[in-house]
Amino acid sequence: MNKTIVIQELDFKAVRSGGAGGQNVNKVSTKVELSFDVENSLGLSSNEKERCYQKLGSKLTKENILLLSCDETRSQHRNKDLVIKRFMETMRTGLVVPKIRRKTKPKRSAIEKRLKSKKKNAEKKARRQRPDIR
Incomplete structure (x- = not known):
């Protein structure tokens, strides 16, 4: 991901914010909405775009816009900084390539150690029982 190109491709829109704030809320557009077109981005490779579709699919619109x-x-200005940070964090987590899991086998010594401890516990519990007299 080329951060400088991606940041230039971001679209911002200032909207009036809801909630508390009195007259300031009615006059000033402080809420910032960020939109990023994943499909037409030049800062992402085709592999990164595919990974975005898979991992960020729930956050994308039908037109593949985040x-x-x-x-x-x-x-x-503060809201704009916060939304850019949030975007970069979302993209960073969305583009993480998972580590390939390789199957492993326990070592022979570990298997023997486990079997010895099982045998030891079985003998200990067998000694607790009454002797079988016939």
Whole structure:
């Protein structure tokens, strides 16, 4: 992922924020909505786009656009910084390549050790019982 190209491709829209804030909420557009077109991005390779479709599929629209918004603070600039950080974190986690799991076998010594401890416990429990007299 080429961060500089991706950041240039981000689209921002300022919207009026809801919630508490009094007259400021009615006058100022502080909520920031970020949209990123995954399909037409030049900063992502085709493999990275496929990984985005798979891992971020629930966050994408039908047109494969990632939408994020932030209205945590009363400052539009601060909200813009926060939504960019959130976007970068989302992309970082979405583009992580999972490690390939290789099947392993327990070592022979570990198997023998486990069987010895089982045998020892079985003998210990057998000694607790009454002797069988016939």
